Amino acid sequence: MVVPPGTSRPPRDRSHGSVASSPRTRSDPIQVITVRRLPATFSALSSPAYRRFIPAQFIGSTGVWMQRIAQDWLVLELTGSAAAVGLVVAMQFLPMLLLGLWGGVLVDRFPIRRLLVLTQSIAAALALLLGGLSLAGVVQVWHVYAIALALGLVVVVDGPARQAFVSELVPSSQVRNAVGLNSTVFQFSGVLGPAVSGVLVAVVGNGWAFMINGLACTAVAAIVFTVRPQFTRPVVPRAPGALRQGLRYIMSTSEVFWAILLVALAGLMAFNLPVLLATMADSEFHTGVSGYSLLTTVNAVGALVGGLWAGSRTTTSRLRSLTGGLGALGVLYATMAVVPGQWAFTALLVLSGVATMSFLIGANSLIQLSTAPEVRGRVMSVYMMVLLGGQSIAGPLVGRFSDWLGPRAALVLCGVVLLLVTAVLAALMARQAHLRLALQRERWAPRLSIVRVP
Known part of the structure; x- marks a missing residue:
């Protein structure tokens, strides 16, 4: 005692x-x-349930990163088209866009731990199947599309379940830190996974990366089975109108609504960077799969730093900080498009990783802490739907634009659109909250601040 x-x-x-x-x-x-x-920075680890869950996050995330690199490069080898890489991304994320809301209803209706064990077991079987096809030398591009689509159906439930599970493992005061640690683990895996995958693909081919991910998903299912949540929320019984109830809750809760709208914009314009990094490595820097792996790893290092920094903050994010972060990301993308040389591009890629992860952790924690437990699954399904579904819409378009005019032009497009639309959303938020910018005279210099209009 x-x-x-x-x-x-x-x-x-x-x-x-x-x-x-x-x-x-x-x-x-x-x-x-x-x-x-x-x-x-590590306060969430005081929870025994979360300490048991975090290794599963690391193992599963490392496998996901390995499969992502191997999958994108396999499609590029089979087709030689950046648009085809964008299409396989779309096939994986399109189910979340179409069916994500129903996935949230399932998460609110059933125990989350059981759902995660089921989804990870299915993901393991699919990864092992793709690995077997690759090792047998019979894989075709439609195989990759079909398995990516099936994995997308798994994510419809696994995504919101994984997000909502955090709130069952730690008290509300540690949710932001737990979200930050989850993101940090994911990005640390993003440093390890692409590096290992790049070596495996170059030495023994894509198949072994898929096989290792299958084993990783199996291990995740076994670990999650042993986790005992400490703060379980009541399971919502089946009732008509559950989907509409979740949507009404989002529309009537201002912070949740605007945060999800900003995440939707980020999903459309900010998170298609992997599509462009593959073509930057191949056509601009001529560094092949090892260069693509390096660029992905560097971006993950920046996200790792951003995750640790954002997760260590004890104050709850506000909409204005999310808006400023997304606008800064747009400026970074536009700058990356025009800087000469690979090293300058790589340095800005680190900063983009920091900005991306800081935005995601702030948005995720703000939404979870602003949402009632009985609708959290449905709300987080909308969060996942706009985040991943946006990529399924914009991924092929950005890839096609890159095929036409090059990856640098596509980066400029993403950055400018991101900055302009963020500015418009910021103006709408300020108008709803009766806020405006004011230039206040200080003793030494004028200061720009946000004031409420009476």
Whole structure:
């Protein structure tokens, strides 16, 4: 038993090992045990359930990154087209766009832990199937499309379940930190996964990357089966109108609505970078699969730094910080498109990773903390739907634009559109909240601030 500072432990009867009933006298020595707290960056690890879950995140994320690199490069080898790479991304994310809302209804209706065990088991079978086809030398591009589509159907349930599961493992005060650690683990896996996958693809081919991901998904299912959530939310019984109820909740909750709208914009214009990195490595820098792996790894390093920084913050994100971060990302993309040389591009790629992950952690934690537990699955399904579904819409378009005019022109397009639309959304948010910019005169210099209009 841990005794808080300034209190004492009751005397123990040493002959029986039980707590004695006689009161402590003034002459008895007082032993004080200091409670050692984890740093704010890792505070969520104080939860036993979350500590058990985080290795599953690492194993599963590493496998996902390995499969992503191998899958994109396999399609590029089979077709030689950036548009085809964008299409396989679309096949994987399109089910979330079409069916994501129904996935959220299932997450609210059934225990999340059981759903995650089921989805990871199916994902393992699909990865092993694609690995077998590749190792047998009979894989065709339609095989990759079909398996990517099936994995997309798995993500319809797995995505919102994984997001909502965090709130069952830690108290609300640690949700932001848990989201940050999840993202950090994912990005750290993004450093390891692409590097390992690049070596495997270059040395022994794509098949072994898929096989390892299949084993990783199997391990995740086994670990999640042993996790016991500490803060389970009530399971919502089946009832008509559950889908509409979730949508009405989003529309009536201002912070959730605007945050999801910003995530939708990011899904459309900010998160198609992998499509462009493949063509930048191939056609601009002429570095092949190893160069593509390096660019992906560098971007993941930036996201790792951004995840640690954003997760360590104790204050809840606000809409204005999300808006500013997304606008900054648009400026970074436009700048990356015009800088000469691979090293300058790589340096900005690190910054884009920091900005991307800071935005995602802020948006995710703001939405979860602003949502009632009984509708969290449906709300997070909309979050996943606009995040991944946006990529399924824009991925082929950005890839086609890159085929026509080159990846640099596509980066300029993404950056400019991202910046302009973010500015429009910021103006609409300010108008709804009766806010405006004001130039205030200070002693030494004028200061620009946001004030409420009476």
